[in-house]
Amino acid sequence: DAGVIQSPRHEVTEMGQEVTLRCKPISGHDYLFWYRQTMMRGLELLIYFNNNVPIDDSGMPEDRFSAKMPNASFSTLKIQPSEPRDSAVYFCASSSTGIGEETQYFGPGTRLLVL
Amino acid sequence: KQEVTQIPAALSVPEGENLVLNCSFTDSAIYNLQWFRQDPGKGLTSLLLIQSSQREQTSGRLNASLDKSSGRSTLYIAASQPGDSATYLCAPVGASGTYKYIFGTGTRLKVLA
Numbered sequence: 001d002a003g004v005i006q007s008p009r010h011e012v013t014e015m016g017q018e019v020t021l022r023c024k025p026i027s028g029h030d031y032l033f034w035y036r037q038t039m040m041r042g043l044e045l046l047i048y049f050n051n052n053v054p055i056d057d058s059g060m061p062e063d064r065f066s067a068k069m070p071n072a073s074f075s076t077l078k079i080q081p082s083e084p085r086d087s088a089v090y091f092c093a094s095s096s097t098g099i100g101e102e103t104q105y106f107g108p109g110t111r112l113l114v115l
Numbered sequence: 116k117q118e119v120t121q122i123p124a125a126l127s128v129p130e131g132e133n134l135v136l137n138c139s140f141t142d143s144a145i146y147n148l149q150w151f152r153q154d155p156g157k158g159l160t161s162l163l164l165i166q167s168s169q170r171e172q173t174s175g176r177l178n179a180s181l182d183k184s185s186g187r188s189t190l191y192i193a194a195s196q197p198g199d200s201a202t203y204l205c206a207p208v209g210a211s212g213t214y215k216y217i218f219g220t221g222t223r224l225k226v227l228a
Binding site for chain 1: 157159160161204218220221
């Protein structure tokens, strides 16, 4: 298996622009997680899905952030409009069972810079 | 609210030393705890997962212990190697249905050849 795939790997955009991050989980995994990592706040869970349904989005910072999972093999995290404080590394992870029962497998991340 | 602290924040040691990385958490009602490794510019790799009913887990040169009641976990690395250089993160998972990983800030380890 190729592991969790994220695209793009790097994104540079200007403030106010829409940003879409993409994730393909490991085949057969029914949990998908979006995290954000910054120097100031460390690694934070933004939202997670089970069987394509959002379960907990309490970590989503504000309405500018939205996430979708239209099918078992694809998820997007969208920021609209983007702001400089959104600059971070965004990770996607997947697991085959519930959190804590099975390890999560992380993608390589998308490094976002908003100017 | 779960808060996770890792000590030390950074560590630089010569090759061959045995190491101890510490993790403390404020809410002891956890489901389990996991240790991860993160290499620069990369994602996280799971090292060890300890269920709340367990006291330790071992994998090769790594041994992780868990004292849930005192809110502490320790990662032991035996005979450290330069390839062990990375950031190590601990993540307890809440048992109250939140099922969130709350990550510590990590310990940056550098093993010198």
